[in-house]
Amino acid sequence: MNPEKDFAPLTPNIVRALNDKLYEKRKVAALEIEKLVREFVAQNNTVQIKHVIQTLSQEFALSQHPHSRKGGLIGLAACSIALGKDSGLYLKELIEPVLTCFNDADSRLRYYACEALYNIVKVARGAVLPHFNVLFDGLSKLAADPDPNVKSGSELLDRLLKDIVTESNKFDLVGFIPLLRERIYSNNQYARQFIISWILVLESVPDINLLDYLPEILDGLFQILGDNGKEIRKMCEVVLGEFLKEIKKNPSSVKFAEMANILVIHCQTTDDLIQLTAMCWMREFIQLAGRVMLPYSSGILTAVLPCLAYDDRKKSIKEVANVCNQSLMKLVTPEDDEPDEPKPVVQKQAEPNPDDSLAKQEGTASGGPDGSCDSSFSSGISVFTPASAERAPVTLHLDGIVQVLNCHLSDMAIGMMTRIAVLKWLYHLYIKTPRKMFRHTDSLFPILLQTLSDESDEVILKDLEVLAEIASSPAGQTDDPGPLDGPDLRVNHSELQVPPSSRAGLLNTPGTKGLECSPSTPTMNSYFYKFMINLLKRCSSERKLLEVRGAFIIREKGRKKSH
Known part of the structure; x- marks a missing residue:
């Protein structure tokens, strides 16, 4: 760094201390920056505030020198503390350089970046939600960090962010779903654990209706259910079980048709836990959605029929498959022999072509073997009939x-x-x-x-x-x-x-x-x-x-x- 360069309003002493290799000296510089920014806030001098943040970002946090980067990180955190509730006005400028340091090759720098971002988020609280996606993206990468200190720091930041989301009613779920859908296919066990923990949190927030977006993430959840880690599989069982409880509670708002082929695929897997869980879901779908499932009958039968010949080693799967088979058969009525005009069925969403997603896909409370999979099959099939739903056609293929x-x-x-x-x-x-x-x-x-x-x-x-x-x-x-x-x-x-x-x-x-x-x-x-x-x-x-x-x-x- 050029010592002759003017970094005003930062004094030469502050600049020198920020570049020092000793943490204690960089900390002293941060306290001076905090004092300086507080004065600018009192004077309502936004120009100087922006200038300080820009200098710390461009000249320090994004510098080629590791000690300068460390100084820039602690300086940005000090700015946030000094700004207090006004930090929300400068969050983009504060957050972006810190997130860049998440990718640093130096593990100590990644740790300091976690520490800096923790302080920024702690001050801003709910104001950080518009930037949630970039924060989540960065944290999802650090969840798999090989350094235990970095992992520990990221977990602390993760807990803080979860608290903020839980207490806020301004979380942008629609904007978050595409990122969640992408990250849910990670094969890293720590990243998977991170994803599952967030889904559990979002499910627990009353104002967030994750069930509407279940078709976007259901396939990924079933893939995580096949993880080699026992703890991750158990967490995923819990998530799927919670979703199935919600489905039973509010069947009229469930997009059964969009998830039918996902279940068909996972009902045919060689993993016993995935197959049993998917078959339990299929049983509930047929009994709750009724004739909505008829267009998917050929796929369901492809998945279910081979299971009926299973021996006692897969008795649970065989029993649930038998219920699916009987339930599906009961949906076929003499009405289906009438000329080929689709029969109306009460269901909110329009049904996609049942073969479309089959070509694209590959691939527990009441959602698995520890839940209600052994519930007896009743002779009557419960079919939901929401009063305000639109009528969509159903045809037996x-x-x-x-x-x-x-x-x-x-x-x-x-x-x-x-x-x-x-x-x-x-x-x-x-x-x-x-x-x-x-x-x-x-x-x-x-x-x-x-x-x-x-x-x-x-x-x-x-x-x-x-x-x-x-x-x-x-x-x-x-x-x-x-x-x-x-x-x-x-x-x-x-x-x-x-x-x-x-x-x-x-x-x-x-x-x-x-x-x-x-x-x-x-x-x-x-x-x-x-x-x-x-x-x-x-x-x-x-x-x-x-x-x-x-x-x-x-x-x-x-x-x-x-x-």
Whole structure:
């Protein structure tokens, strides 16, 4: 630093002491600066006040010399103390050079920067809130500082800032959320702990409604839940549990649709805690939001169905998944079989395309295994109906659901309980939405016939229930029996011709015109003949099927028909 340079109104003695390597001498200089600034405040001399702050900032705090930087930091803190309540007028100029020193390679300098900023914030209190984002940004970096003294200093400043936010009603949550959303994806355990601690604080402030912005941070929270540190995982469980309590308390203000796919993703993770917690959330979402969740059914089933085959090591996940599955199934009603016009549902937010966020994402009180995950499933599903909510359309995307069910039934590696659940879903859909389901029957029929070779009697029974419903449903009655099945079961058409007399009898039977016939009517449609002919062909080509299952299948099919 040039000793000849004029630093007025700072005296040469003050300048010399600020540059001294000894802390005590720099402290004496700070006291002189405080006295000088107090005089300027008394005189209302803002020009000189700004000049002092600018000099301390540019010539000292941002100097190339470490001792000068240390002097500048303590000098800026002294200015803040002298300004008192007026410090709010100069906060930008006071804070920015100090935050720059947070990045200094010298750990002692980073510590002094924490100390200086603590004094500035302590004096300004609520006036620092307009600068909260830059303060939070700096603190989030220091939370992971390798030096224990710096970490300790940053924690002290962090506690002070939390107290200020808690006692103020002027916190800009909207402006803060983008920064929180960015920082929540940090992989550093200390930064994660810092983030979680702030979310807990913000959740506890009555005037701050963090629930409105939960879709912005939910994915990041679930990622933190997978942290290797036990303490961080526990803190994250608490945060998620608090959010779920709020959701149950105020379901009408929750953006269920914006979070559905986030849960779908985390319900499929290999981490047991994340999967169980996400599945518990999914259970609550389905029961609270009701038909709002229907557009996400294919994704939910993709996540839930494999869990139904879990063994006792993952019993908790299996039980919650089973509740999700049952709850979702109950949402499908005969209304969904009406022409493809979206059904209105009471919900505040418009629903995004359910597949959009699936492509973008990767990825406890009542929110996890220590909470209410074991709560029993009630037969009635609680669906919220806020009086002032807008009506948004809900459509059952049957194509996607059938595709998922077909895929799971075709996979021979899938467990028995999952296969049974798939068949129950198919049966339910044929009962509730027969018209729309028969559009998919030709693609489903081959795999349903193939499932008759399953090793499990229970799977075969459920399969026969589906086939019986297909064969007897009025929705399947048509003059054209259609293709008989998939390419692997093709046979000579002359062998498979449905007898004309039988077809005529089928179509002219009293009470079976169009769709006026009850689904339980025993009169068979063309699929019954297709089933019987294909069963005979399979038995002739697969002797084992005939010997082991033949009598069982014929007997059960006859029983289904008679019922």
